[in-house]
Amino acid sequence: MKSKIDYLNIIEKNVRDEAQHFVKSAIIVSRTYVGTDTEFIVNTVKDFFTGDEIYMADSDTMFFGLIKSIDSVTKKIVIGNKNLTTIETGTQIKKNDAIQYLENALYTYSKFRPLIENEEYTGTGSQYLALPANWQTGFSSIMSVRYPYSVYFSSYLDPLLYRPLINESGELSIYFNYGLSGALVITYSRKHFFDEDYLSSAPDSDIYCICDIASAYYLLGLASRYAQSTNPTISADTVDYQQKPNQYIILYNVYLNKAAQWLGIDVNELKKGVSVLGGFAFDQQLPPSLYDDDSLILSNQYFKYY
DSSP states (O other), rough: OOOOHHHHHHHHHGGGGGGTTTTEEEEEEEEEEEEEEEEEEEEOOTOOTTTEEEEEEEEOOOEEEEOOOTTTTTTEETTTOOOOOOOTTTTTTEEEEEHHHHHHHHHHHHEESEEEEEEEEEEEESEEEEEEETTTTOOOOEEEEEEEEOOSSSEOOOGGHHHHHHOOSSSEEEEEEEOEEEEEEEEEEEEOOOOSBBBBBBBBGGGHHHHHHHHHHHHHHHHHHHHTTTTTHTTTSSOOOTHHHHHHHHHHHHHHHHHHHHTOOOOOHHHHHHEEETTTEEETTSSSOOOTTEEEETTTTEEEEE
């Protein structure tokens, strides 16, 4: 499984020299565990601020977290409630806006290749079942229901026989047209994620696809930055920043096209974030007020049977 650091390193390589705009780093000179906090003395605290999300990794330890405090005089960065003294001196502490772009890219990717999980139930005759433990309201959808289910035999229910619905207690549940008794398995989709060890649930083979999407978002952010030609630090520079936004938009399209080809979809689908999951058309663009008798509304999302 690939780590979050692996993804961020690929994104930095994709955008190359432009990474300096969104990646700030400091080198650890020393570290001390004081009370419940780790205090790092670094070579610079320029562009680091209290509350920033940072990360660091050496050969044995990887850490993502928030800066508790900064001391610009002593060049001290404090990380709260964590003993990180095993981090080697010389390791870089990085602040990278690409973390946000990576999370957004993972969300977009998951619309087309979601994480598929199974949840086993024992029906008690009720028409309502609780949602799966890892269900993500606004994203997840039911892919299939196997009922009755056993290791020797199972049958798939017609999708028209069940749907997410608010139960009598006002909770979002799965409603069936008739009561279910005995074993059943619900297969559903959810967004990919990084676990507590910062390892990705996405297949390793798709790492470059996800990083291409993240790099595209990164470059779009740069285009927005340099489109603000009134910025005095930009207008005083010798670089022709009027052409920068166009260059970044071109690269944005290049990376999205690469990702779309890998996913086997049209690039416009990727830009709009529209996919088909488990027999439902999923489009975040549609307002929740649009529905008819063959559709259902779930947490401001629009699902229509096909």
